[in-house]
Structure formats: structure tokens, C-alpha cells
Amino acid sequence: MDYQAVLEEVAAYARPLVRRGRVADYIPALERVSADRFGIAVADIHGAVHGVGDWEVPFSVQSISKAFSLALVMAQSPGSQGEDGIWKRVGREPSGTPFNSLVQLEAENGIPRNPFINAGALVVTDRLQTLTGDASTSMLDFLREESGNPDLAFDPAVAESEAGHGDRNAALAHFMASFGNLENPVPSVIEHYFWQCAIEMSCRDLAVAGGFLARHGLRADGSRLLEAREAKRINAVMLTCGTYDAAGEFAYRVGLPAKSGVGGGIIAVIPGRCTLCVWSPGLDARGNSVAGAAALDHFTTLTGWSVF
Numbered sequence: 001m002d003y004q005a006v007l008e009e010v011a012a013y014a015r016p017l018v019r020r021g022r023v024a025d026y027i028p029a030l031e032r033v034s035a036d037r038f039g040i041a042v043a044d045i046h047g048a049v050h051g052v053g054d055w056e057v058p059f060s061v062q063s064i065s066k067a068f069s070l071a072l073v074m075a076q077s078p079g080s081q082g083e084d085g086i087w088k089r090v091g092r093e094p095s096g097t098p099f100n101s102l103v104q105l106e107a108e109n110g111i112p113r114n115p116f117i118n119a120g121a122l123v124v125t126d127r128l129q130t131l132t133g134d135a136s137t138s139m140l141d142f143l144r145e146e147s148g149n150p151d152l153a154f155d156p157a158v159a160e161s162e163a164g165h166g167d168r169n170a171a172l173a174h175f176m177a178s179f180g181n182l183e184n185p186v187p188s189v190i191e192h193y194f195w196q197c198a199i200e201m202s203c204r205d206l207a208v209a210g211g212f213l214a215r216h217g218l219r220a221d222g223s224r225l226l227e228a229r230e231a232k233r234i235n236a237v238m239l240t241c242g243t244y245d246a247a248g249e250f251a252y253r254v255g256l257p258a259k260s261g262v263g264g265g266i267i268a269v270i271p272g273r274c275t276l277c278v279w280s281p282g283l284d285a286r287g288n289s290v291a292g293a294a295a296l297d298h299f300t301t302l303t304g305w306s307v308f
């Protein structure tokens with residue numbers, strides 16, 4: 001496979017769509033990013049990386065961090081008991097509602113539908129906080145190691161901007177706490193959640209760091225992070241829930257496990273082969289990158305490499 005040639009063709013297809021979406025503005029610091037950006041990278045399971053466009057430009061990972069926090073919690077809770085532990089507190093069904101919706105939580109007794117909507121990620125972050133004592137720094141350390149980029153960092157301006165406009169996430173966290181579904185104080189859970197979302201990474205960094213999902217749980221150094229069945233399960237939840245209330249449409253178009261973020265990034269996994277990351281900040285109404293989704297759609301069409 002000539003990855004470089006495929007990526008060039010994908011970029012030529014998707015680039016005209018960059019201005020179709022809207023850059024997220026509900027977190028003011030995200031609005032400063034130019035809508036014209038487009039990058040895509042692919043990292044194969046042996047560590048070779050290819051990219052085109054703005055693939056080495058760092059951006060705010062936002063909800064892509066939710067895939068990594070789930071992986072870290074599962075890695076630190078080995079065996080079925082550990083899995084049962086987190087899965088007692090968060091479901092694994094698509095929500096069919098926006099990523100920051102409150103409506104299901106009351107009817108479902110403070111148990112979020114899945115780990116990839118904000119409520120679910122707050123529960124996972126709470127668990128990671130208990131397990132590690134520092135949910136945001138432990139994630140940053142892990143991402144530095146897996147990406148091989150020791151310079152990865154938080155963007156404090158984004159974290160502060162989120163905290164300053166974080167009433168919705170605070171409401172979700174307080175509501176779940178009222179059902180006894182948080183172990184740590186709400187202010188600490190939401191703070192660590194905001195800092196996780198405010199990590200800056202490039203398409204290259206994210207494609208490489210997400211390699212363990214394509215390697216059935218093996219880390220970049222060959223050691224085991226997750227059992228193969230745990231990696232399978234994270235990929236399955238990414239497929240059904242990773243792009244929020246557009247997950248059905250995304251599976252229909254792209255046919256890959258994926259996790260998006262409102263910074264405009266999307267990671268996608270082809271198990272046994274490679275991990276992709278695409279970035280373009282213009283979002284559709286559901287919070288997914290317009291050009292990014294089109295690029296992944298075209299990639300699987302050109303290569304025939306979907307999971308279906």
C-alpha cells in the first residue's frame with residue numbers, strides 16, 4: 001500500500017469541504033483556530049507513519065481524550081472484576097442524544113449511557129483520579145510515552161476557557177454525584193476532565209499514540225496495555241458511540257471505530273493494520289469534523305479497509 005499516495009488523494013477530496021463546518025465557539029479558546037486547517041496521518045502497527053497537510057500541527061484533542069481515559073482505567077483494573085467495576089457505573093449503548101445532554105441521566109439514575117459522552121467521560125475520569133491520584137497528568141504521561149513525543153503539553157488557555165464556560169459539565173457531574181456515581185469531589189473531577197480535553201497533539205501524535213487499539217492492546221514498546229478482548233471492546237464502543245448521536249451515520253459512511261473531538265480531530269482504528277487521525281476544525285451540527293469525516297469515508301472507500 002502506498003500510504004502517501006492514498007493520503008494525498010484523500011486530502012484532495014476532503015480539502016474543499018473545510019469551510020463547510022463551523023469552528024466550535026462554546027469554548028472561546030477553541031475559536032482562535034483557523035477553519036482552513038486540514039491534516040491526516042496514518043501509523044501502521046509496526047510504527048511507520050505517513051501524513052499530509054497540517055499533520056504535524058498540534059490541536060486541542062478535546063473528546064478524543066475519552067478513548068484514552070477509558071483505556072487507562074481498563075488497563076489499571078485488570079480482569080473481569082475491574083471491567084465490571086467501571087461498567088457498573090457507565091453503560092455502553094449509543095445515547096442518541098448530544099454529547100453534553102442531561103436528559104437521560106435522571107431517568108437512568110445517574111448512570112451515563114456510554115463513556116464517550118461527557119457524563120460518561122466524567123465518571124471514567126473520576127475512576128482514573130481514584131486509581132492514579134492525578135487523572136490529567138497520568139494521561140499526559142501516557143500519551144507522551146505512546147506518541148514518542150516528550151513535548152506534548154496541556155494548553156492552559158483552553159483548560160481555563162473550558163472551566164470558565166463549564167456550567168453544563170459541572171451540572172452533569174453534580175447530578176451524577178447526587179446519585180452517588182462519583183468517588184471524588186465534583187470540582188476535582190471536572191478540573192481533571194478539562195485538562196485532559198486541553199491536551200495539544202498533532203495528527204501524527206494521535207495516530208501513533210492510538211496504535212495500541214490497532215495492535216490488539218500492545219503498546220508501542222511491545223508490552224501489553226490491554227488484553228486483546230479489552231481492546232476489542234474499546235473499539236466496539238468507539239464504533240457505536242465514538243461520534244455521539246452521529247455514530248450510526250458515521251459507521252454507515254466510514255465503517256471504522258472512531259473517536260471525535262470538538263477541536264476537529266477524529267481518530268479511527270483499522271484493527272490489525274493501522275490507526276488514523278484526521279484534523280479539520282470545521283464541525284457539523286453534532287460536533288464532528290466535516291472534512292475529517294469525509295476524509296475517512298474516502299480513505300475506506302479507496303482502500304477497502306473498513307471493518308465490514
Ligand SMILES: NC(=O)CC[C@H](N)C(=O)O
Nearest residue numbers: 062063099197261262287
Ligand atoms: N465533544 C467534545 O469534544 C466535548 C469536549 C469538551 N471539552 C466539552 O466538555 O464540552
